[in-house]
Amino acid sequence: VLVTCGAVCALFIIHAALLGPGDHLLVETPNYATNLETPKAMADAGVRMTQWRLHAAAGYRLDVPAFCAEITKETKLVSVTSPHNPTGAILREPELRAIIAAVKERGHPDCRLLVDETYREMVVPAAAESASVDAGGPGAGTLAEAARGDVGAAATSAALGALPTLTPWAATLDPCVISVSSMSKTWGLPGLRIGWITTLDAGLQYTLLAAKEQIAISGSVIDEEIAAHVLSRRAELLPAVLADIAVRKQTVLDWLAANADVIECTPPEGGVVCFPHIRSPLVDAASFNDRLFADSSTIVGAGHWFEVSDRHFRLGFGWPTHEQLAAGLESIARVLRTMAAEAARTA
């Protein structure tokens, strides 16, 4: 495990250290910006990039065989994010294993699979489902197993299509895999700037350490000490975190159901973000974000951040208080209805 200045620095280190002239990268789109912008900035250095688009119509699920067919002997890095930002889609363990097999069979001999699993532990059923899950229902044990840190047990109950459960840390699946995570999401400590890169490959770890030295020398030892203290209390702290996420997820699912006339959205499987779509063609998407902010100081992630139209937006439900979340959701629905009604009057 190589400690870095947040997951964002981990991603920068990996792209900078592993990609060079003539190399090819295959990466999902939309995505967390660094997974796209860092390699894009390397185009002048001769890095070629294939952005594989995920589609709302497919629930933002990765078409694994088609994705893997894009891997060639020039491919040095394959990059996925799970749970996914901005959609909350999760790659199941069999899907990860299929990608690993393709990386080894089809890629450059040094090809690696980067799994940005910054949201990994935030995989819980919504509050309404968790009672049956804790009692051994479908996808049994997600909350309880995650809280115990019992990764193996959680993983074996994962089957493609079933209620999502924790997958193993991706780096434990094969030495060609690189996992990235941080203190920012599950632990709610983005200001600590502590993340990490995990790999079973000691030679690769050495290369990444050398890159870290060029970029940052070391992280803040004070941040590292605080992070170590929090992680040492993992078993004590995690159940409350997961229970809180389950309630937030339920709030969002209820809101989506109640506002299906103005919003459509693939329900998030994991993480604390989802990617709704504005239904009414009458709503002027370009002014939606400003209207929303004027209405209630609510901020969502604009679609163009993710290289799609502003008719999409990222909804983050992990950070605000429960009251702020409820008020923000109410505001989104109100503003969309008002804008649609105004547009209908002037049409």
Ligand SMILES: Cc1ncc(COP(=O)(O)O)c(C=O)c1O
């Ligand atoms: C998928 C993903 N990866 C990486 C990061 C960067 O996280 P950090 O705050 O640890 O740098 C984020 C932050 O939003 C993220 O969503």
